Amino acid sequence: MSMNREGRPTRPETTSETAGGTFTGNRALRLEEALIFEIGDTRTTGVDLETAPRVGSRLGGLERNRPIGLPGLSEPETVRHYTRLSRQNYAIDLGLFPLGSCTMKHNPRLNEKLARLPGFADIHPLQPVDTVQGALQLIHELAHWLCTLTGMPAVAMSPKAGAHGELCGLLAIRSALEARGDARSVILVPESAHGTNPATAAFCGYKVENIPATAEGRVNLKALKARLGPDVAAVMITNPNTCGLFERDMRAISDAVHAAGGLVYCDGANFNAIVGRVRPGDLGVDAMHINLHKTFSTPHGGGGPGAGPVVFSAALAPFAPLPFVEKTADGYRLIEEETAEEHHAQTFGRMTAFNGQMGMFTRALSYILSHGADGLRQVAEDAVLNANYVLRSLEDVLDAPFGKSGPCMHEALFSDEGFAEGFTTLDVAKALIDEGYHPMTMYFPLVVHGSMLIEPTETESKAALDQFIGALRAVAERAKAGDEVLKGTPYFAPRRRLDETLAARKPVLVWKDKEVAEAAE
Amino acid sequence: MRYLPLTPEDRAAMLARIGAKSIDDLFIDVPEAARLAGPIAGLPAHASEMAVERGLSALAARNVAASQIPFFLGCGAYKHHIPASVDHIIQRGEFLTSYTPYQPEIAQGTLQMLFEFQTQVARLFGCDVANASMYDGSTACWEAIVMARRVTKRGKAILSSGLHPHYVSVARTMAKFTGDMLDTALPELTAAPDAERLLAAIDKETSCVVVQYPDILGRITDLAPIAARAHENGALLVAVVTEPVALGAIRSPGEMGADIVVGEGQSLGVGLQFGGPYVGLFACQERFVRQMPGRLCGETVDAEGKRGFVLTLSTREQHIRREKATSNICTNSGLCALAFSIHMTLLGEKGLRDLAMLNHALAVQAAERLAKVSGVELVNDGFFNEFTLKLSKEARPVVRALDRRVLAGVSLGRLYPGVMTLENGLVVAVTETTTAEDIETLASALEEVLA
Numbered sequence: 001m002s003m004n005r006e007g008r009p010t011r012p013e014t015t016s017e018t019a020g021g022t023f024t025g026n027r028a029l030r031l032e033e034a035l036i037f038e039i040g041d042t043r044t045t046g047v048d049l050e051t052a053p054r055v056g057s058r059l060g061g062l063e064r065n066r067p068i069g070l071p072g073l074s075e076p077e078t079v080r081h082y083t084r085l086s087r088q089n090y091a092i093d094l095g096l097f098p099l100g101s102c103t104m105k106h107n108p109r110l111n112e113k114l115a116r117l118p119g120f121a122d123i124h125p126l127q128p129v130d131t132v133q134g135a136l137q138l139i140h141e142l143a144h145w146l147c148t149l150t151g152m153p154a155v156a157m158s159p160k161a162g163a164h165g166e167l168c169g170l171l172a173i174r175s176a177l178e179a180r181g182d183a184r185s186v187i188l189v190p191e192s193a194h195g196t197n198p199a200t201a202a203f204c205g206y207k208v209e210n211i212p213a214t215a216e217g218r219v220n221l222k223a224l225k226a227r228l229g230p231d232v233a234a235v236m237i238t239n240p241n242t243c244g245l246f247e248r249d250m251r252a253i254s255d256a257v258h259a260a261g262g263l264v265y266c267d268g269a270n271f272n273a274i275v276g277r278v279r280p281g282d283l284g285v286d287a288m289h290i291n292l293h294k295t296f297s298t299p300h301g302g303g304g305p306g307a308g309p310v311v312f313s314a315a316l317a318p319f320a321p322l323p324f325v326e327k328t329a330d331g332y333r334l335i336e337e338e339t340a341e342e343h344h345a346q347t348f349g350r351m352t353a354f355n356g357q358m359g360m361f362t363r364a365l366s367y368i369l370s371h372g373a374d375g376l377r378q379v380a381e382d383a384v385l386n387a388n389y390v391l392r393s394l395e396d397v398l399d400a401p402f403g404k405s406g407p408c409m410h411e412a413l414f415s416d417e418g419f420a421e422g423f424t425t426l427d428v429a430k431a432l433i434d435e436g437y438h439p440m441t442m443y444f445p446l447v448v449h450g451s452m453l454i455e456p457t458e459t460e461s462k463a464a465l466d467q468f469i470g471a472l473r474a475v476a477e478r479a480k481a482g483d484e485v486l487k488g489t490p491y492f493a494p495r496r497r498l499d500e501t502l503a504a505r506k507p508v509l510v511w512k513d514k515e516v517a518e519a520a521e
Numbered sequence: 522m523r524y525l526p527l528t529p530e531d532r533a534a535m536l537a538r539i540g541a542k543s544i545d546d547l548f549i550d551v552p553e554a555a556r557l558a559g560p561i562a563g564l565p566a567h568a569s570e571m572a573v574e575r576g577l578s579a580l581a582a583r584n585v586a587a588s589q590i591p592f593f594l595g596c597g598a599y600k601h602h603i604p605a606s607v608d609h610i611i612q613r614g615e616f617l618t619s620y621t622p623y624q625p626e627i628a629q630g631t632l633q634m635l636f637e638f639q640t641q642v643a644r645l646f647g648c649d650v651a652n653a654s655m656y657d658g659s660t661a662c663w664e665a666i667v668m669a670r671r672v673t674k675r676g677k678a679i680l681s682s683g684l685h686p687h688y689v690s691v692a693r694t695m696a697k698f699t700g701d702m703l704d705t706a707l708p709e710l711t712a713a714p715d716a717e718r719l720l721a722a723i724d725k726e727t728s729c730v731v732v733q734y735p736d737i738l739g740r741i742t743d744l745a746p747i748a749a750r751a752h753e754n755g756a757l758l759v760a761v762v763t764e765p766v767a768l769g770a771i772r773s774p775g776e777m778g779a780d781i782v783v784g785e786g787q788s789l790g791v792g793l794q795f796g797g798p799y800v801g802l803f804a805c806q807e808r809f810v811r812q813m814p815g816r817l818c819g820e821t822v823d824a825e826g827k828r829g830f831v832l833t834l835s836t837r838e839q840h841i842r843r844e845k846a847t848s849n850i851c852t853n854s855g856l857c858a859l860a861f862s863i864h865m866t867l868l869g870e871k872g873l874r875d876l877a878m879l880n881h882a883l884a885v886q887a888a889e890r891l892a893k894v895s896g897v898e899l900v901n902d903g904f905f906n907e908f909t910l911k912l913s914k915e916a917r918p919v920v921r922a923l924d925r926r927v928l929a930g931v932s933l934g935r936l937y938p939g940v941m942t943l944e945n946g947l948v949v950a951v952t953e954t955t956t957a958e959d960i961e962t963l964a965s966a967l968e969e970v971l972a
Contacts, residue, residue: 036637036866045872047604049953052875052882059881060741060903062771064874069644072869079606082634082863086615089630093614106524107618110570115794116608119581124594125796126931127585128924134583135795148564160656160797161852171698195840199849204698208843246550277548282555293852297524301611301856302631303621303653303816305798321694337690338938349694353597353659353687353785354796366577372567373560375522381544382527388547389535407539407547430626439624444840461526462535488824493626496824500625503821503833507810509650510640 030494033084037511040071046078069513088494089302090438096460096468100411100441100453101194101242103272103294110370111297111363120362125354129334135358136332139325142365146290146311149376151281154317156310157324158356162269165289165308166200166236168321168351172287172312173234173263174204175319175348182261184233190219192242192445197267206233213447217243217402217413221252228260238267239283240274242445243402244387244411244453254284263287263315271295272457273384273410276377286313292357296364307360318346323355382458383410386465390454393469397476401448410457416450420482425450428472428479430497433490435471522567587793591927591959595907595950596737596936597658597685597763598796599788601876602954607790607863611856621816621855625831626823631855632830635818638862645768645865646760646782647775648804652815653832654858655801655850658763658785659688662731663695664803664814664848665759665781669729670701671812673756677726682706682715683736685763686936692731701728707937710911710946712902714740720750727756729781734760734774735767737936738900738948739907748778757781764788765802766952767905769877781805789868790860800857811837814848876953880906884951887960891949894964896971900946907950909933913971916947923966927959 025032057063073081090097097104115121123132143155156172159165170187177183187201190211198208209227212220219237235257239247247253254264266280266288272295274280280288292298292307300306312320322344323336333339334355340347371379384407391412395403399417402408416425429439429452441453456465478486490496527535532544541547548556560566568576587600594600611617615630622628622635635653642651655661666678678696680689680703689705696703704722706715714736723730730751735741748758760774762784774782786800787793803815810817811834819833836842840851868876884906892899896913910930912919917934933946951960 033633035633037640040866040869042870045869045875046606046867047872047876049872049875049879052879053886055882055885057881058885058888058901058903059771059905060743062741062743062903064768064770064772066776068768068773068870068873070641070865070868070870070873072872073866075604075606075867078863078867079610081866082610082616082859083613085630085633086610086613087630088627088633089615089619090624090627091615091620092618097620099620102620104620108524110573112612112617114574114577114581117578117581118586118588119578119584121792121794122586122588122600123584123795124587124592124598124600124793124928126594126596126598126935127928128921130921131585131924131928132795134580137583138577138580145564148561160660161850163849163851164656164660167849171694174698195843195846196849196851198843199846202845203849205700246548248550248552251552251555274551276560277557278551278555279557279561299617299856300620302616302619302628302634302859303855304852305656305800305854305857306852307798322690336938349697350687350690351660351694352657352691352797353685354657354799357797358795359798362577366573369565369568369573369576370524370570371522373562373564375525375567377557377560378522378525382525382532384547385527385532385535385539385544388539388541392539406550407541409547409550429624433624433627438620438627459524459526462531464526490626494629495626495827495829498625498823498829498831499821500831500833503819503831504835507817507833508820509636509810509817509833510643511636 031084031087033081035511036071036073036081040073042067042071044072044074046073046075095436096456096464097438098440098454098456100455101269103455103457105297105457106459107297107299108367111366114366115359115362133331136325136334138365139361140327140332142361145368146309149275150288150311151279152311153314154312154320156312156320158321158352159289159308159310160352160357161304161306162289162291162308163196163200165310166196167203168310169265169287169289170200170204171348172316172319173265176263176316177233179346184231186231187233188224188227188235192447193236193238194242194267194269197236201236216405217245218247219249219253221249224253225256228256228262230261232260232262234263234265236265236267238270240270240409243413244408245402246409250283258284269294270410273380275380276373277380286316292360292364297367298360298363305357305360307357319348322347322350379458386456386458386460387412389465390456390469394472397473411453411455413448414452415448419479423479423482423486425452427486428475430489431475431486432471434492435475437468437471591962593930593949593963594928596931596948597785598793599764599950599952600793600954601766601788601952603790603792603864604867606867607860610863611860616856616859622832625829629829632818634859634862636820636830638858639818641862641865642802643804645765646804647773648782649807650810651802651804652813652817654853655803655815656854657797657799657801658783659691661783661801661803662688662761663692665783666692666701666729666731668781668812668814669757669759672809673728675726675728676700677702677704678728679704679719679722679730681719681732682708683738683740684731684733684761685737688761707940708738710900710909710943712900714742716742716747719747723750723754723756725754727754729757729759731759731761734762735764735905735907738909739904740901741771741903741905744774744777744779759783764905766877766880769873770881770905780809786861790864791857798854798857800854800861813837815850816853879953883955884908887951890960890964894967897967906952907948910947910949912945912947915944919970922970927962927966929963
């Protein structure tokens, strides 16, 4: 049993410990680590500061005189604490991360190096623009690449993530419709859409209705056409869709929506499948967000930061948000509220303070310049090739609901059909953890039972794919045979399956100190 | 190409396995009219690391970095010293290249870090709970207004005139679409913030009052009377903290009665980066937890009874609740939250208090020195590390004229273009990175240009 500095047990007695329990609870390189609140204290600091000169306080009598409760550690203890924590995480750097629609590709370190150049990292968003011309030029160049790759005339760079980009696109759509006196109330979203799509639509004040899919996993064009009308503001389509399939009818969908007076939002999360081979602008799209942290390699960072610039058609360009960068004869300008009046009078406004995710722009441009137009096209081809290889290598052992109807794009979709009674996609996922993999996307999209969505990306070697295929085959066979051992997986991860029900029923969201915890008991 | 492991032999073998003649067979579902025959014209081909580095370094060299010259800009983004370990730790592959911790068994590093982060933010802000971060302070501020609407079922928010104008602008933009009514006002160059106006405006239709602390001009408001008046009327107090280091010196908004406290964490661990990525902080009192947006990390146990952490209360979020979610947010600002948390751990409470006192003391000295310059008047009575000067002429051209010698601060003309009552205003931020020489340089430069 390990104790913290206050003599309080940090872990309940373990129950089914295998032979060779240790004093520390560690297992060689698998090191347990307590919370900073258990090992640090409020008088310790790992930062040396100069002593403040004595001055009369100008804090207006609002001095903070109660203890805050922020523990500190020396530098060695801090480095050790976080290094130990890091070793409890799976990561792209460690192995294949087959998450469908997340595009977990390699994160190049050149990106990190260049983002840290002081000329990019150490500039303030409100500096006079003549002191940041290089930064504005970078944003402009990235914007040019994004427009050219998508075949769209304009782009909003400021959204901070994909969902923020969706919001941007829908607000532009709403503004455009209101500007022509034709405000509408409904947005159509496929059942297979990512949750952010309906959430964003609702946030913008729209009523969300589902578009059914065909048996082939694509948008039912006939049903869509039947539903279009003067109350439909837009459709939100993901292409390739979340089943990993290209929407063949995309042009027809766009044409039908436009004919009915609506606009087309495209969720660009799956752009990795088509970059350099297809331009969404050629398919009638009016707005599409691009996840720089997916297609363009900026790191996922354990949950962000991302960036979600939005490309716009000519119909929506006038409504794009502030701020944005403009190139003039004598340099680059930043168009903010002040200059908007001049030539961007219809902007729907500002979506975020300052200028957007500059740190992600530098990384994305570094990646784009590295690949170039030819490389990016190869990226899409290898991504699609890898996914089809996984699909065909496993479809004899796992049910691929759309495998018969043709190739997939950059991701392969399987269902839990054929698993023994009581065996689920969850069991397969947790067993994959023991095999040394992060599980694939599970239970998404909703349109397939027990869905498993696998996106290998182009940065996996054939050897890595072969090993993954072998592992998934082995686990799938066990699920079909009803191997009870699967039910307890993972056995070898830093933690066994965690009680999520307990966490939701009795939420403990912050550390409570000894006295507080005891009082609560 | 260095990021593409497949060899031509691999590709051939894989196509054979798939039963496709060429890669084009796999793109068969793309209509002919939409197929691009080859790489898009007009864009350059691939480049070596060296070439990319050369090109982007040239762009970087065209910018004046904060480390190069005396630097006094603040207004929601601050130049602080980040200890060297922070940037090393966040570049560990297991942090940098990991994903949202949806599979907790192999993400305890991220989850434990988030639990620590949530606790640090909650304690710093004086609240019961905090979430696992938002995009930035401005979007967190908007989400707080939306949350107040959900909680009170009212649609009128009063925004203090001291709220960052970009934050106001974001709220205005969003409110156009949600129908929230916003009561806003421009700040005035007075020592007193607009507490009187707020107290008078709060009524039984108010969902929340939003007060920045310290405000855009650096002034510090006593939040307690505003909280009291809000609560009397069934409204919430939302406090906005754009400089978290201040909370090492001044009372937390939570202990003064704030219901929701949001802010920008950039000051700790996250560099200036021309405006992003930053890290939104969001905290509130216990009774509002289920209305919070964003990810939440909670403690639990695993099948062997060991303590562990998981994302929890996910029924609030988009991937479960879809159109009924409390927000559409998916990605947060995980790596920046980590950087914030590491910096905060290195500082500890003692370090944070010392850092805050150092910031304040240097700012007091700077204010006193600058107030002596002919043509310069100090607007503030109280401030933390940022204060407003009223110059004898328009400040924006002054800042531009000086910008190769000293980055003198943020002119109010930049933030409030066309507002004549503010055009002589200059907001000056001083941190532990500011030296006495820097202050002298600024003083002399102002002396010259205002003579």
